[in-house]
Amino acid sequence: MKKAAVLFGLMISLIMIGCTQKMKNEESNAVPEPGYSLSANQTHSYWSSTVEPLIRVESGAVIEVSTEEASDQQLSPESTVEDIKNLSFDPIHPLTGPVYVENAEPGDMLKVKLHKIELGSWGWTGIIPGFGFLADEFDEPWIKTFEFDNNSNTAAFSDDINIPLKPFPGVMGVAPDTEEELSTVPPRANGGNMDDPNMTEGTTVYFPVQVEGALFSIGDTHAAQGAGEVCGTAIEAPMRIVYEVEVIKGGREIQEPQYETDDYYAVTGFGKTIDEAAKKATRYMIDYLVEEHNMDRNDAYALTSLAGDLKIAEVVDVPHMLVSMHMSKEVLGVK
Numbered sequence: 308m309k310k311a312a313v314l315f316g317l318m319i320s321l322i323m324i325g326c327t328q329k330m331k332n333e334e335s336n337a338v339p340e341p342g343y344s345l346s347a348n349q350t351h352s353y354w355s356s357t358v359e360p361l362i363r364v365e366s367g368a369v370i371e372v373s374t375e376e377a378s379d380q381q382l383s384p385e386s387t388v389e390d391i392k393n394l395s396f397d398p399i400h401p402l403t404g405p406v407y408v409e410n411a412e413p414g415d416m417l418k419v420k421l422h423k424i425e426l427g428s429w430g431w432t433g434i435i436p437g438f439g440f441l442a443d444e445f446d447e448p449w450i451k452t453f454e455f456d457n458n459s460n461t462a463a464f465s466d467d468i469n470i471p472l473k474p475f476p477g478v479m480g481v482a483p484d485t486e487e488e489l490s491t492v493p494p495r496a497n498g499g500n501m502d503d504p505n506m507t508e509g510t511t512v513y514f515p516v517q518v519e520g521a522l523f524s525i526g527d528t529h530a531a532q533g534a535g536e537v538c539g540t541a542i543e544a545p546m547r548i549v550y551e552v553e554v555i556k557g558g559r560e561i562q563e564p565q566y567e568t569d570d571y572y573a574v575t576g577f578g579k580t581i582d583e584a585a586k587k588a589t590r591y592m593i594d595y596l597v598e599e600h601n602m603d604r605n606d607a608y609a610l611t612s613l614a615g616d617l618k619i620a621e622v623v624d625v626p627h628m629l630v631s632m633h634m635s636k637e638v639l640g641v642k
Contacts, residue, residue, distance in 0.1 A: 338422045338423045338549055339369045339422060339549075339551065340369065341369045341370055341371035341549055342364070342368055342369055342370070343362050343364055343368060343369070343370045343371065343406075344370070344371045344372070345361060345362065345370065345371070345372045345373070345403050345404065345406075346372075346373050346403075347373040347374055347375040347401070347403065347545060349361050349403060349404075350375065350379070350401035350402055350403050350404075350526065351401070351402055351404070351405070351524065352379070352397070352398050352399065352400055352401055352402065352491060353488040353489060353490065353491060354480065354482060354483050354488075354489040354490075354491060354495070354497065354499065355482065355483070355485065355486060355487060355488045355489060356482045356483065356484060356485060356486055356517075356518045356522070357486050357488075358405055358482065358522065358524075359405075360404075360405045360406060360407035360520060360522055361404060361405065361406065362406055362407065363406075363407040363408075363409060363520070364406060364407070364408055364409065364552065365408075365409050366408060366409065366410060366411070366552065366553050366554040367551070367552070367553055368408070368551070368552055369422070369549065369550070369551045370406060370549070370550055370551075370552065371547065371548070371549050372403040372404070372525060372547070372548050372550070373403065373545070373546070373547050373548075374401070374403050374476070374525065374526045374527075374528045374545055374546050374547075374548065375401045375403075375526070375545050376427075376430065376431065376528070376543040376544050376545050377399055377400055377401075377477070377526075377527050377540070377543040378394060378398075378399065378431075378543065379398040379399070379400075379401040381393075381394055381395065381398070382394070382431050382433075382450075382452075382543075383429075384429045384431075384452050384454060385452075386431065386450055386452060387450065388448045388449065388450055390450070391433050391434075391435060391448035391449070391450045392436075392448050394433075394435060396492075399491065399492070400477075400478055400491035400492070400500065400526055400527045401526055402478060402491065402524035402525060402526035402527070403524060403525055403526055404522070404523055404524030404525060404526075405482060405522035405523060405524045406521075406522070406523045406524070406552065407520035407521070407522060408520055408521045408523065408552050408554055409520070409554075410554055410556075411516050411519070411520055411521035411554045412516060412519055412556075413484070413516055413517055413518065413519070414516065414560065415516040415521075415554050415555060415556050415558075416513050416514065416515060416516065416554075416555040416558055416561060417481055417513070417514045417516050417521045417523060417552060417553075417554060417555070418511060418512075418513055418552070418553040418554075418555055419479065419511065419512045419513075419514065419523065419550055419551070419552055419553075420510075420511045420550060420551040420553075421475075421476075421506070421507070421508055421509065421510050421511070421512070421548065421550050422508070422509075422549045422550060422551060423508060423547075423548065423549035424474045424475065424476075424507065424508040424528075424546060424547075424548050425474075425546060425547040425548075426455050426459065426472065426474050426530055426544060426546055427455065427544050427545035427546055427547075428454065428455055428456070428545075429452060429453060429454050429455060429544065429545075430452070430453045430455065430462070430530045430542040430543055430544030431450060431451065431452045431453070431540075431542070431543050431544075432450070432451055432453075432538075432540045432541065432542050432543065433448070433449060433450040433451070433538075433540050434447070434448060434449040434450075434538050434539070434540075435448065435539055435540070436448055438539040438623070439537065439538045439539035439623055440535070440537040440538070440539070440622050440623050441537070441538075442539075445538070451464070453530070453542060453544075455472075455530070455544070459472060460472055462530060462531055462542055470531050470542070471531065472530050472531050472542075473504060473507055473530075473531055473532075474507065474508070474528065474529065474530050474531075474544070474546060475503075475504055475505075475506050475507045475508075475510075475528070475529055475532075476506065476525050476526065476527060476528050476529075476546075476548065477500060477501070477502045477526075477527035477528065477529050477532070477541065478491060478498075478499060478500045478501070478502075478524075478525065478526050478527035479498050479499075479501065479506070479512060479514075479523075479524075479525045479564075480495075480497045480498025480499045480514065480523070480524060480564075481497050481498060481514045481515070481516055481517055481518070481521045481522055481523050482497065482517065482518045482521070482522035482524075483495065483496070483497045483517055483518075484517040484518050491527075492624050492625070493577070493624045493625060493626055493627040494575075494577040494621070494624060494627050494629045495577065495627070496515065496517075496562060496563050496577075497514065497515070497517055498512075498514050498563075498564045500527060500621075500624045501564065501575060501577075501620055501621070501629050502527075502529070502532065502536050502541070502620055502621035502624065502629065503566075503575065503620035503621070503629065503631055504529070504531075504532045504533070504534060504541075504620070505566075505568075505573065505618070505620075505631070505633075506566055509568060509569070510566050510567070510568050511566060511567050511568075512564055512565075512566040513555075513561060513564060513565045513566065514564050515560070515561050515562060515563070515564075516554075521552075521554075523552060525548060525550070527543075528543075528544055528545065528546040528548070529541035529542060529543060529544065530542035530543075530544040534618060534619050534620060535619050535620075535621060535622050535623075536621045536622070536623055537622060537623065538623075539623045559594075559595075559598045559599065561591070562591065563575050563576060563577065563587070563591065565591070565595070567636075569636070569642070570635065570636060570637070570642070571633045571634055571635050571636055572595065572633070572634050572636060572639075573631050573632065573633045573634070574588050574591035574592045574595060574631065574632050575588060575591075575620070575629055575630070575631045576588035576589075576590075576591055576629070576630055576631075576632075577627040577628065577629050577630075578627065578628060578630075579626050579627060579628070580628065581619065581622065581628055581630060584627075584628050584629060584630035585617050585630045587630075588617060588630045588631055588632040589611055589615070589617070589632060591632070592607075592611050592615055592632045592634060593607040593608055593611060595634075596610060596611070596634070600639060610634075610638075611632065611634070614634060614635060614638045615632045615633070615634050616632065616633045616634075617630060617631070617632050618630065618631045618632070618633060
């Protein structure tokens with residue numbers, strides 16, 4: 308009887324420990340209450356330091372935004388090939404924002420935590436003549452639309468093919484230090500059209516602040532996308548995103564956006580070729596290992612070869628392509 312009582316007590320203790328850990332995990336994953344809200348009508352479609360901010364927030368603010376799909380309502384669930392033929396690129400990538408973050412200055416980092424990403428009710432993908440990795444081979448317009456509900460976790464591509472949904476913002480960024488109106492199509496040092504399908508809910512992204520207030524914007528939300536986005540479109544869909552901004556001062560300097568999850572740290576590099584982008588990403592990861600993990604530069608270079616994973620994010624957003632490198636936190640002993 309005494310042995311049984313001890314075993315029973317041990318079992319109860321283990322259950323309590325498990326429940327406590329579960330509660331802690333739920334608390335850490337809880338979505339904070341937004342203090343600000345922006346609608347899908349509060350957008351702009353180019354990058355510039357001259358775009359007036361819609362709101363001013365303190366570091367640590369939580370913002371809720373709605374985003375429009377990439378065509379900015381030129382397409383709908385009922386759209387046909389004719390609509391793709393007539394698609395204008397002028398309003399492409401409506402970006403919700405900008406948000407001015409108090410005390411953000413050039414040289415700082417803006418930390419953006421993607422707390423929640425909720426899918427809208429529909430999406431589309433298409434082949435747009437003159438656009439895409441194989442644009443010279445696929446010159447006929449094509450479109451497919453999808454419908455979603457609150458329980459959707461796949462997109463029905465055909466009767467036999469279902470694509471797992473993994474929503475993320477294709478475009479995120481701070482304002483560049485220029486009064487010129489820059490296209491949102493390519494990725495740049497300020498972020499922009501990175502189209503990295505790993506920047507999903509729970510990811511923290513770091514941006515190099517280039518102008519006072521950072522002027523952060525977000526949009527071009529994708530329900531699903533393969534690495535590369537080779538035909539030029541993902542499943543383009545409207546969404547609701549809850550994110551948190553934080554100004555980091557006195558930290559290490561980054562040239563282009565970087566990001567992390569619970570499992571890995573990642574750097575990004577853009578370039579006019581995959582080679583150029585991949586070399587930049589490799590150098591940025593070496594810099595990170597040297598500065599954050601006190602590694603010798605030769606050791607860091609070797610580690611990127613042994614444990615760094617180069618990943619193509621996109622190859623279609625001319626004139627730039629984007630490559631990231633991931634480094635496991637378990638390998639680094641920080642998980």
